[in-house]
Amino acid sequence: MNPEDHAKRAADILKQRGSKLGSYKVLYEQIAQVFHIYLESQGKLKPGQKFESTDAVEFLKVMKMIREWLGHADPDHGYDLANYVFLKMGLTKYDK
Numbered sequence: 001m002n003p004e005d006h007a008k009r010a011a012d013i014l015k016q017r018g019s020k021l022g023s024y025k026v027l028y029e030q031i032a033q034v035f036h037i038y039l040e041s042q043g044k045l046k047p048g049q050k051f052e053s054t055d056a057v058e059f060l061k062v063m064k065m066i067r068e069w070l071g072h073a074d075p076d077h078g079y080d081l082a083n084y085v086f087l088k089m090g091l092t093k094y095d096k
Contacts, residue, residue: 006075006082010078010079010082010083010086013079013083014083017083024090025053025090025091028053028054028056028087029053031053032051032052032056035055035056035059036050053091054092057088057091058084058088060080060084061084061085064080064081065077065081
């Protein structure tokens with residue numbers, strides 16, 4: 001497959017998961033809240049520090065990279081990794 005075909009496949013996956021899981025903004029805010037509660041209970045957050053939805057996506061992005069590095073080659077890792085980049089962009093407030 002060429003890069004454009006991979007990008008289309010990643011977009012299809014993102015759309016399917018959005019239909020199945022609902023709003024990515026709500027989903028990753030909820031994931032971030034669970035991570036925040038856990039990290040806070042373990043004393044891993046500094047006072048006033050918050051685990052944000054973008055942090056949750058970044059964590060999952062790194063997990064996919066590690067799976068790709070340490071596991072067998074699987075295009076699903078690449079599609080998910082690309083989509084985590086796009087999800088983080090959707091959750092980020094840019095100045096421009």
